[in-house]
Amino acid sequence: MAYEYHRSGSLEEALVLAAGDDSALIAGGTDLLVALRKRKRPAPRHMVSIRSLPELAEVSEQAGSLHIGAGVPMADVLANTVVREHLPALTAALAVIGSRQIRNVATLGGNLCNASPAADSAPPLLVYEATLELAGSSGRREIAISDFFLGPGRTVLRPGEIMTAIRVPLPGAGAQSAFLRRSRVAMDLATASLAAAYTARDGKLINLRLAAGAVAPTPLRLRRTEAFLEGKPVAEETLAEAAEIARSEVAPISDLRGSEWYRRELIGVFLSRALRPRSTRMKGSA
């Protein structure tokens, strides 16, 4: 592993370094360094560190949205009072990522850019319809998170492009959201997960958004299930029918964390748990 290590002092400097040949960005390093160690990817010639770049380090509320710097450690996102108050699905997801030691260095940007189908921050950010801010040597652009993932480890990021922030519209009054996840043991990646966001009006589901993790090549919005449920009252038969649609909408694989069948079953179970009125909802496995 003979790379050079560059601690960039500013975003401009990082963009220049990252545009060079055979370079890799490193934020918290909790995915990248483990992948290098396990020889799952070749070592780059140049490691470009974006840890603690001031441009990526801020969390602030701007015009009804929460702007989360891509380089903010998960622990700080989790401790943020706006996140805890308004974004319960994201809070629940971050709380189960790795351990304290991991969350103290792992970043939200790294979780998304690593593009694991099991990235736990992705389903919540999909249902909150977050916008991702990207910077490249040829300029800045923004992209909806639903257009970001292309496959396991693959995103629309161009070579040398840096995610600078995640912008999350803050849900309005009365909006609810939840995140459910199953893993074999603590500190394991998800076997399957589901995030839901909606408003319940007169017992009906309004503006429902659903997203699943670890059950397809990318984190996935469940648009057919959403369309079926939108505007409907939450009745047991409706939920059963919706669970059937959700099970057919995902495309899981069988691996050591669970079989394809089990993963589909989990999505169905999570769906009814997430949408049942609170009084009858079983306590989530979070």
Added chain:
Amino acid sequence: MKTLLRFQLNGREVAFEAPPHARLLDVLRDIAGLTGTKEGCGEGECGACTVLVDGRALNSCLFPALEADGRSVVTVEGLASREGGLSELQQAFVDEGGAQCGFCTPGMVMSAAALLAENHSPSDDEIREALVGNLCRCTGYTQIIASIRAAGERIGKAATQ
């Protein structure tokens, strides 16, 4: 090519030369000679390598040494007094039988130090949550939790006296 790296190690200013791929763990054990910090998995799973950087517990096996430049690092050696007297937390591990083979102990102690710095009287669930990233192959978790609870009580008492 080695880079000069300066940081505060257990309260003292230090300077070492380290290659670009060195982990903080390598610098602590092999260059600084502080072998209290252990390497179990080298992949962020076991927590034996836990140290505090700027007061936060992290896995030194996943922390590039060069990132420690300009920061403050505390290892298990740094908890004891300069004369070698154990801290309340370390003494509680001795008194409550919190160590068996001892391999996980430095990491456990550092995770506990970070927890107690923000919360003197953690519940058992809070202690367990803070130790999710620390594995004990001897499975002495019950005594480890008792040690941390006892340390919190002693520190709390000392603070109110």
